[in-house]
Amino acid sequence: MCLFSKHLDNKPGDRLSSCKGLMKPIQLEYSSKKGYQIVHECTSCKKMQRNKIAFDTKQEDDILSFMTLNLPY
Ligand SMILES: [Zn+2]
Incomplete structure (x- = not known):
């Protein structure tokens, strides 16, 4: 599924992780300042990371199906 990403960063954007x-996308968060963010957890080292979602892209459909299918509430 397209919402999976790779653990490349120690801090967002730095591409310094050797992991x-x-x-794996585990949660969706909404902040009024930053908008929707996906929380990813690394399947190797369990590090959690937030990624902003651009809602003007094709990703929107994936996010919506992710919300419908995977959220516990
Ligand atoms: Zn990792």
Whole structure:
């Protein structure tokens, strides 16, 4: 599924992580300042990371199906 990403960063954007594990989307968060963010957890090292979602892209459909299918509430 396209919402998976790779563990490339120690801090967002720095591409310094040597982990390269698969980041699994586990949660969706909404902040009025930053908008929707996906929380990813690395399947290798369990590090959690937030990624902003651009809602003007094709990703929107994926987010909506993710919300419908995977959220516990
Ligand atoms: Zn990792």
